[in-house]
Amino acid sequence: MDTQPRYTLGDRQDDGRYPVTVDNTTEAGYVYRRHGSWYGVMPGQTEARRPDRFQAAYHLVRLIDAGHRPAEKAGLRLTSAARDLLISPHLRLTAPNIVRASEATARLAELGWRPLTGYPGADQSWRMACLLGCGWKGTRFWSHLRGRNGDNTPRPMCRHRGCIPQSQHADRIAAVATQAPDCTCEFKHVTTVVEAITYLPLALSAEANGWYSTAVHLARLLGPCPAASVRAKALRTALDDIL
Known part of the structure; x- marks a missing residue:
């Protein structure tokens, strides 16, 4: 590996990516x-797994030297804001991952x-906003919020530094939490098992048609909705039926 790297790592993005520029001129990926x-x-191109960020970045240097360039169409699909706000592009788009994202x-x-970014997986940092009136935005681990080892208590109990007093949490959560029995959105979301069985396969097959088709179907399954809890239960039941 060169003493002076030919790549430049950009600042960490909200979704955990570090943009990579080669020879200070060519945007190679991330x-x-x-x-x-x-x-x-x-x-x-097929992504490469490496032991550290530097070797991962140097993989992109080799691709550039071999004459490869980021594919515009593939890049558009991978970086689509609509899709990325629902589920991380780092996750494989599978039925179990979609259902886990819905539950989360x-x-x-x-x-x-x-959530401010798409569901990243159980043990990955997730950028989100606290809705209890403190204005906090930052990253948390979903595995901490869901609880572990059979204990469903979210941690830490204080939520984050600078949040409102813990004694006020229950009342404030009750005021902002959305647990409606049905979807009242203009764009109809999935709320029944029948709908889940219909739209879950469509979201998976849509990926071959590009990011826009995928995002539309994913929006029914993962987009913000007051009946998100009902939808998650329907998707879990549908997944058990499909598998």
């Missing part, structure tokens, strides 16, 4: 960390949180 490993991604976003709504 690197990100997941489960202890680093991945180098050039849209349109529904639980956040019940606890007074609003």
Whole structure:
């Protein structure tokens, strides 16, 4: 590896990506960390797993030297804001991952949180906003909020530094939590098992048609909705039936 790297790592983005520029001129893709490993991604090429961010970035240098460039169409699909706000592009778009994302976003709504990026997976940092009136935005781990080892108590109990007093949490959460029995949105979301069985496969098959089709179907399954908890239960039942 060169003493003076030919790549430049940009600042960490909200979704955990570090943009990579080669030779100070060519935007090559990005690197990100997941489960202890680093991945180098050039849209349109197979991503490479490496032990650290530097080797992951250097993988993109080699791709540039081999004549590859980020594919505009693939990059558009991978970086679509509509899709990324629902589920992280780092996750495989599978039925179990969609159902887990639905359950996680529904639980956040019940606890007074609003996700600012797509569901990243159980043990990954997730950018979100606290809805209890303090204005806080930052990253939390979903695995901490859902509880662990059979204990469903979210942690930490104080939520975050600078939040309102813990004694006020229950009343404030009850005021902002959304747990309606049915969807009242202009764009109809899934709330029944029949609908879940219909739209879950459509979201998966839509990916082959591009990011827009995928985002539309995913919006029915993961978009903000006052009946998010009902939807999550319907999707879980549908998944058990499908599998």
